[in-house]
Amino acid sequence: xxxxxxxxxxxxxxxxxxxxxxxxxxxxxxxxxxxxxxxxxxxxxxxxxxxxxxxxxxxxxxxxxxxxxxxxxxxxxxxxxxxxxxxxxxxxxxxxxxxxxxxxxxxxxxxxxxxxxxxxxxxxxxxxxxxxxxxxxxxxxxxxxxxxxxxxxxxxxxxxxxxxxxxxxxxxxxxxxxxxxxxxxxxxxxxxxxxxxxxxxxxxxxxxxxxxxxxxxxxxxxxxxxxxxxxxxxxxxxxx
Numbered sequence: 381x382x383x384x385x386x387x388x389x390x391x392x393x394x395x396x397x398x399x400x401x402x403x404x405x406x407x408x409x410x411x412x413x414x415x416x417x418x419x420x421x422x423x424x425x426x427x428x429x430x431x432x433x434x435x436x437x438x439x440x441x442x443x444x445x446x447x448x449x450x451x452x453x454x455x456x457x458x459x460x461x462x463x464x465x466x467x468x469x470x471x472x473x474x475x476x477x478x479x480x481x482x483x484x485x486x487x488x489x490x491x492x493x494x495x496x497x498x499x500x501x502x503x504x505x506x507x508x509x510x511x512x513x514x515x516x517x518x519x520x521x522x523x524x525x526x527x528x529x530x531x532x533x534x535x536x537x538x539x540x541x542x543x544x545x546x547x548x549x550x551x552x553x554x555x556x557x558x559x560x561x562x563x564x565x566x567x568x569x570x571x572x573x574x575x576x577x578x579x580x581x582x583x584x585x586x587x588x589x590x591x592x593x594x595x596x597x598x599x600x601x602x603x604x605x606x607x608x609x610x611x612x613x614x615x616x617x618x619x620x
Contacts, residue, residue, distance in 0.1 A: 414572055417594065433596045450489055
């Protein structure tokens, strides 16, 4: 049946939820991985308590930026792959194996990413028992893996803090890799707050709502979440 004159065909656009900003910093004993809590849809704040730093196994975590729905599914599939390998082969999947598995999952998501509704740019951090050091890896949309020696940040607020991290690492007096945990933790919290100040898609500290960033530590003893009390002490004691 022909359309009536003057009536345009109906068009439906889809706008997905996105999450930013995430970063990882290698310090003296391991790696700190952190993310803000805000999820947005265009210029709307959808949720302010999203978890963007997810544990994969006993010695690695994945931080997500982009589409939370796709990223959570990729993280779940990666976790299941790691668990299945351990149970079927009676040994842990190597770090290289985990990296290749995540790369394959991202490559399989390429059609969604190309449509602009399912892009995921993760950071993967792990403690390498073979080298006894924490390591940071990031990916592109095609699943290519890159290792970052000292720090890494992705998401809409990443460009705001990447230069600051480079400056501090190069000329700040103490290189990031030589910082103790307390100094590194204060640094990542300040970087997220700086991103939130200039990027509307990044959520900042909200004392009245008791909303804090998610921060996880990866070191020789495993994975540990930084408690809200410790984060609150940093905000109230040192950040104006």
